[in-house]
Amino acid sequence: MKPTDTKNPEYFHKVVDCQYACPAHTPVPEYIRLIAAERYTDAYMVNWQSNVFPGILGRTCDRPCEPACRRVRVEEEPVAICRLKRVAADNKDDISDRLPEIPSKKNGKRVALIGAGPASLTVARGLAPLGYSIDIYDNQFAGGGMMRSQIPSFRLPIEVLDEEVNYVLDMGLNATFDVQVDSLKEVLDKDYDAVFVGTGAPRGKGLNLPGLEDAMPNVHLGIEWLASVAFEHTKSIGKRVLVLGGGNTAMDCCRTSRRMGGEDVRVVVRSPFDEMKASPWEKEDAASEGIPIYNNHVPKEFVVEDGKLKGMHFEKVEAHYDEEGKRTLVPTGEDLVFMEADDVLMAIGQENSFPWIERDLGIEFDKWEMPVVDKVTFQSTNERVFFGGDSAFGPENIITAVAHGHQAAVSIDLFCRGEDVLKRPPPIVNQSSQKMGVHEWSYDNAVANDLRYAVPHAPLSKTLKNRKVEVELGFDVDTGYKEAERCLNCDVQTVFDELRCIECDACVDICPTDCITFTNNGTEEDLRQRLEAPANNLSQDLYISADLPTMRVMVKDENVCLHCGLCAERCPTTAWDMQKFLYNVSKAGA
Amino acid sequence: MSYQLPKFRHPDLPVNDLGYTRADYEGAISTLCAGCGHDSISGAIVRACHELSIEPHKIAKLSGIGCSSKAPTYFLGNSHGFNSVHGRMPSVVTGAALANRDMLYMGVSGDGDTASIGMGQFAHVARRNLNMVYIVMNNGCYGLTKGQDSATADRGSASKKGDANIYSAIDLCGTALQMGATFVARSFSGDKEQLIPLIKAAISHRGFALIDVVSPCVTFNNNTKSTKSYEFVREHAEATGTIDFVPMHNEITTEYQPGHAHEVTMHDGSSIRLYKMDESLNPFDRRSAVNVLEEHRSSGNILTGLIYMNLDSRDLHEVLETSQRPLNALDESDLCPGNKMLLNINASLR
Numbered sequence A: 001m002k003p004t005d006t007k008n009p010e011y012f013h014k015v016v017d018c019q020y021a022c023p024a025h026t027p028v029p030e031y032i033r034l035i036a037a038e039r040y041t042d043a044y045m046v047n048w049q050s051n052v053f054p055g056i057l058g059r060t061c062d063r064p065c066e067p068a069c070r071r072v073r074v075e076e077e078p079v080a081i082c083r084l085k086r087v088a089a090d091n092k093d094d095i096s097d098r099l100p101e102i103p104s105k106k107n108g109k110r111v112a113l114i115g116a117g118p119a120s121l122t123v124a125r126g127l128a129p130l131g132y133s134i135d136i137y138d139n140q141f142a143g144g145g146m147m148r149s150q151i152p153s154f155r156l157p158i159e160v161l162d163e164e165v166n167y168v169l170d171m172g173l174n175a176t177f178d179v180q181v182d183s184l185k186e187v188l189d190k191d192y193d194a195v196f197v198g199t200g201a202p203r204g205k206g207l208n209l210p211g212l213e214d215a216m217p218n219v220h221l222g223i224e225w226l227a228s229v230a231f232e233h234t235k236s237i238g239k240r241v242l243v244l245g246g247g248n249t250a251m252d253c254c255r256t257s258r259r260m261g262g263e264d265v266r267v268v269v270r271s272p273f274d275e276m277k278a279s280p281w282e283k284e285d286a287a288s289e290g291i292p293i294y295n296n297h298v299p300k301e302f303v304v305e306d307g308k309l310k311g312m313h314f315e316k317v318e319a320h321y322d323e324e325g326k327r328t329l330v331p332t333g334e335d336l337v338f339m340e341a342d343d344v345l346m347a348i349g350q351e352n353s354f355p356w357i358e359r360d361l362g363i364e365f366d367k368w369e370m371p372v373v374d375k376v377t378f379q380s381t382n383e384r385v386f387f388g389g390d391s392a393f394g395p396e397n398i399i400t401a402v403a404h405g406h407q408a409a410v411s412i413d414l415f416c417r418g419e420d421v422l423k424r425p426p427p428i429v430n431q432s433s434q435k436m437g438v439h440e441w442s443y444d445n446a447v448a449n450d451l452r453y454a455v456p457h458a459p460l461s462k463t464l465k466n467r468k469v470e471v472e473l474g475f476d477v478d479t480g481y482k483e484a485e486r487c488l489n490c491d492v493q494t495v496f497d498e499l500r501c502i503e504c505d506a507c508v509d510i511c512p513t514d515c516i517t518f519t520n521n522g523t524e525e526d527l528r529q530r531l532e533a534p535a536n537n538l539s540q541d542l543y544i545s546a547d548l549p550t551m552r553v554m555v556k557d558e559n560v561c562l563h564c565g566l567c568a569e570r571c572p573t574t575a576w577d578m579q580k581f582l583y584n585v586s587k588a589g590a
Numbered sequence B: 001m002s003y004q005l006p007k008f009r010h011p012d013l014p015v016n017d018l019g020y021t022r023a024d025y026e027g028a029i030s031t032l033c034a035g036c037g038h039d040s041i042s043g044a045i046v047r048a049c050h051e052l053s054i055e056p057h058k059i060a061k062l063s064g065i066g067c068s069s070k071a072p073t074y075f076l077g078n079s080h081g082f083n084s085v086h087g088r089m090p091s092v093v094t095g096a097a098l099a100n101r102d103m104l105y106m107g108v109s110g111d112g113d114t115a116s117i118g119m120g121q122f123a124h125v126a127r128r129n130l131n132m133v134y135i136v137m138n139n140g141c142y143g144l145t146k147g148q149d150s151a152t153a154d155r156g157s158a159s160k161k162g163d164a165n166i167y168s169a170i171d172l173c174g175t176a177l178q179m180g181a182t183f184v185a186r187s188f189s190g191d192k193e194q195l196i197p198l199i200k201a202a203i204s205h206r207g208f209a210l211i212d213v214v215s216p217c218v219t220f221n222n223n224t225k226s227t228k229s230y231e232f233v234r235e236h237a238e239a240t241g242t243i244d245f246v247p248m249h250n251e252i253t254t255e256y257q258p259g260h261a262h263e264v265t266m267h268d269g270s271s272i273r274l275y276k277m278d279e280s281l282n283p284f285d286r287r288s289a290v291n292v293l294e295e296h297r298s299s300g301n302i303l304t305g306l307i308y309m310n311l312d313s314r315d316l317h318e319v320l321e322t323s324q325r326p327l328n329a330l331d332e333s334d335l336c337p338g339n340k341m342l343l344n345i346n347a348s349l350r
């Protein structure tokens, strides 16, 4: 293998598993250390720079970082990365003096943002400090998009939402709410320099089953019903509620039903329990509120008597898998199962819909009626129109919308300055030794053995009575500290200098997880099998040195390195050093 | 400075026949200087014992005084240990071994502990062919007392202080051969590929097995004028050949050309395979071993690898015809066989 090029920032970036997995590449270990140091405001700002909505995301993020956390490769549970973000948000001081200044003299460029969800707000936050004049249009009465209409208040209190949405809206944006944009052409005709479409995936999918028509008054589309609850048009639901679907929307529907008068609330899902789309923690939360999940039940028909919904019939199925692992649901042949219901919520998915975008504006649509959007620049085939968030590639989540927003802002800025949108600014990196003394580091290199701490919940007696009472109480400061100490500091990199190494093996002998091997070079496949411990995790790189005096090379399997610094402590010649590698995705104007 | 080793280990560590991973053979985190050769030898001992599937409670590690003699704390944390008096490890092992022959005795010593204050004990334990592994972590100096030249420092070699040593060096392998040791090997802390099979072979050997391991003292004797530095040893080490250890239950599958390799069955049924052996050395012939050792010494090279092994070794227990069972397994009827037996013995002495 060739020696690893550690000058390429992507190499060490990938070692920081959580940051790498985060769509917005939030410098996770950096903010976790700041939390441990009780520097909550600093921790908050690190987040705010990267993901714009730390308080919101600290409660609601889909957290792709957590399954990626290195800790799951050496123990059961990842660091509670997401809930630590909330600790920063809960304990920060006033941040108004840390927000970017908005130039009073504008740069003469006008940008329209359609939709005021997280994607558009992120674009606005990127462009407003650069002097852009920004008009934002949304059909809801306030900003936030689905964070406001869909995510229930018991998961995300309105005050938290308002605070973070307002940081952006207060950047001198010209926001028009309660306005439906019916024609993109009209917007383009206003001679904007660029238009960003951040309208999400607003259409709920339904099931057209026998009996639907008669049952209609008591059958609701999940996302419409949630919005109607959030906007206080709907104030109650029947005692017996069936929620169809196995994703996070279904979980929000059933939990909201429990708070709106539902007593016998059931989730019924076609797939096996383990294959439901909902996050495990959402399923746990639903279960703890006394909501059973019936899996392997396929909805068949609505049962209506005397013009009134009585319940539904379901067919029991079993999952079968062919050789490629493809699933088919095969009926078991048992009798149909009847479940009583006063109301049914259909939470089986959402889709995009762009009836308001004329098809002759130069924006190409594919066969699924989705706009053709560049995955890097977020530009459509009309160079003036950009897409991001759920509107670009279908429903995802907030952090993805934010990541799109950053990149779209970079593109819009390049485009408005007449530059090539494909010439992306490189990431901003900073690498510095953590050595303080002979064997002393400026980071907490000891590895905590603590198991993951659970976030305390408010009692059901309170939360089920009022849909606005937040369920999670958040970590207190002490528990937050202990949880923060579980972080392995994966951004403090092991950096090897072959010119210093005397091949004494001290690092090999001390390494608790057998990461380091000195051996003859070979192909990657071959090397992976003859290291101190087998390197079977192919998603993790091998770090290879140049040839050493004995003509061997140093090979480090990054897989389960604990970043404990013991190799560097035991190295007599400082051939190993522990260096903090801070990686920040370039934002607009960089 | 970290005083604690993290608890986490590699999830795919191989397990041995007893179901243990290498981690079960580790000891406390080392307090020796960073880069000390002794730590690598500890690592090699951990590997050898794990790979041989030795039950940790069947091992006793004994030592004298010195950095090297501290090392047993840093390996085999689940085994018995005895950190004795300077130079006196051999007598403590002798006592222990006579009392319980079922244990593996792993003596660890330094060049000071062995070649200076412990020279007399070393000579006699070798000569008695006590069944033990005797590892010298040889750095040519008294590391623990800040690096004074030891009796194994080569004439002319200089430690960090800078004065060339004026005395001639004791060659521990040569001395052991002279004294009647039945297994003599030399290795280098920085060469685990050679050291691990040698430790395994020494463990399988019945009788006194010396491994003199050159082990640089990074703090006091790893400078350019020292003949016990990493660099010097790497440049001047010459192996007698390569050695492979094949545990008893492993079927021999590899084919190799006759004449290029030599296979030897050890008393416990395992075997060692010697490859690419130096033509001039017959490691089963003491005279040949003495000659080759001397040739290398005079040409300024360090001979490593298996130097001598006596295939007909009879250890102290066999020679003394001691009880087959450990003393702690003998009950009252064994120890007091009764009046009739006493009369027989007395009669035999008349």
Ligand SMILES: Cc1cc2nc3c(=O)[nH]c(=O)nc-3n(C[C@H](O)[C@H](O)[C@H](O)COP(=O)(O)OP(=O)(O)OC[C@H]3O[C@@H](n4cnc5c(N)ncnc54)[C@H](O)[C@@H]3O)c2cc1C
Pocket (backbone or CB within 6 Å): A060, A061, A062, A114, A115, A116, A117, A118, A119, A120, A137, A138, A139, A140, A144, A145, A146, A147, A150, A151, A179, A180, A181, A182, A198, A199, A200, A201, A202, A223, A226, A248, A249, A252, A350, A356, A388, A389, A390, A391, A395, A396, A397, A398, A399, A401
């Ligand atoms: C029930 C539910 C729960 C969810 N929970 C989570 C969660 O816990 N965590 C998470 O990360 N994600 C969650 N999501 C997903 C998340 O809300 C979205 O992925 C995210 O909000 C998408 O952001 P966006 O900016 O692309 O669009 P949106 O947030 O959808 O915002 C688009 C905005 O544009 C408006 N709009 C649309 N069309 C027009 C038009 N023609 N004219 C004017 N305005 C228009 C919409 O009303 C909306 O205000 C959830 C989704 C649902 C349905």
Ligand SMILES: Cc1ncc(C[n+]2csc(CCOP(=O)(O)OP(=O)(O)O)c2C)c(N)n1
Pocket (backbone or CB within 6 Å): B065, B066, B067, B068, B069, B086, B109, B110, B111, B112, B113, B114, B117, B137, B139, B141, B142, B143, B144, B145, B150
């Ligand atoms: C009876 C006695 N004499 C002298 C000493 C002082 N002393 C401690 S360690 C040591 C030499 C150790 O040298 P070596 O065995 O080579 O071990 P190293 O530290 O080099 O590994 C001496 C002389 C002592 N502890 N006890």
Ligand code: SF4
Pocket (backbone or CB within 6 Å): A494, A510, A511, A512, A513, A514, A515, A516, A560, A561, A562, A563, A564, A565, A566, A567, A568
């Ligand atoms: S920091 Fe060094 S010693 Fe610690 S686990 Fe990583 S490679 Fe091993």
Ligand code: SF4
Pocket (backbone or CB within 6 Å): A500, A501, A502, A503, A504, A505, A506, A507, A508, A567, A570, A571, A572, A573, A574, A575, A576, B035
């Ligand atoms: S401890 Fe340092 S000098 Fe020794 S092998 Fe490791 S990197 Fe090289």
Ligand code: SF4
Pocket (backbone or CB within 6 Å): B031, B032, B033, B035, B036, B037, B038, B067, B068, B139, B143, B144, B216, B217, B218, B219, B220
């Ligand atoms: S003084 Fe020398 S022998 Fe002792 S621990 Fe330090 S390096 Fe090893």
Ligand SMILES: [Mg+2]
Pocket (backbone or CB within 6 Å): B066, B068, B110, B111, B112, B137, B138, B139, B140, B141, B142, B143, B150
């Ligand atoms: Mg010594």
